[in-house]
Amino acid sequence: MADQFVGFYWTLPVFWAEFRDIPSDPIEAARKSKTIRYQRTYAHQHVAACGGKLIAEYAYIDNSPDRGTEFIIPKIRKVIAKCRQHGAILLYVNFAEAYYWRPQRFLDDELATYEDREPLEPVPIQMDGSTFNPIEHFRRWRRLDESEPLKRHSAAMEALKAAAAKYAHLHRRHQLTADDLNASGVLPPRAAKWTATSVGKTLDRYAAAFADEQLLKPNSLVQLQDAGL
Numbered sequence: 740m741a742d743q744f745v746g747f748y749w750t751l752p753v754f755w756a757e758f759r760d761i762p763s764d765p766i767e768a769a770r771k772s773k774t775i776r777y778q779r780t781y782a783h784q785h786v787a788a789c790g791g792k793l794i795a796e797y798a799y800i801d802n803s804p805d806r807g808t809e810f811i812i813p814k815i816r817k818v819i820a821k822c823r824q825h826g827a828i829l830l831y832v833n834f835a836e837a838y839y840w841r842p843q844r845f846l847d848d849e850l851a852t853y854e855d856r857e858p859l860e861p862v863p864i865q866m867d868g869s870t871f872n873p874i875e876h877f878r879r880w881r882r883l884d885e886s887e888p889l890k891r892h893s894a895a896m897e898a899l900k901a902a903a904a905k906y907a908h909l910h911r912r913h914q915l916t917a918d919d920l921n922a923s924g925v926l927p928p929r930a931a932k933w934t935a936t937s938v939g940k941t942l943d944r945y946a947a948a949f950a951d952e953q954l955l956k957p958n959s960l961v962q963l964q965d966a967g968l
């Protein structure tokens with residue numbers, strides 16, 4: 740009888756690129772995420788090479804852009820339960836195997852309880868008509884992570900200052916500022932949306948960078964535009 744496999748594919752969000760979620764359907768997820776597509780293609784190639792059968796697939800995106808979190812635990816437990824139900828081998832790409840890229844200690848801890856698993860080394864494969872190297876892919880994204888967020892942060896702060904000045908004398912100024920920014924598509928650098936709390940905290944941090952720390956306080960926000968901040 741041919742070995743049965745369950746594929747598990749995961750990735751991280753990139754907030755500055757507005758890549759925050761993926762479809763639950765692995766096929767659709769692979770269309771949206773190149774990292775998911777790599778893992779899925781690799782899994783299919785491996786299963787075909789060993790004459791096995793892929794009986795189920797799962798795709799997951801974590802909720803932090805720079806590290807694996809505990810939110811993966813219920814997802815991987817569901818995958819392990821599926822494997823145990825069918826006596827299947829859990830197939831996944833162990834990215835941390837190469838230069839410790841994308842470590843996920845919560846995933847590792849859960850997988851330690853299931854011996855019938857097969858971690859794949861993150862090697863280059865043929866995909867989309869060319870050779871895809873996952874480590875080079877991550878390196879390119881890391882370079883972008885170092886430059887793009889700075890540009891977006893600058894743009895977001897300019898929009899924040901303008902919106903904050905507009906609502907400076909209103910009672911719910913922070914909430915109104917957050918609503919304005921979210922509606923205009925100006926997102927915070929490392930979160931899904933603005934909130935009244937994040938607006939207030941960001942304005943406070945901004946104020947600390949200037950000699951006049953009262954500049955961004957509630958009663959003087961209107962001075963923002965005049966000060967050119």
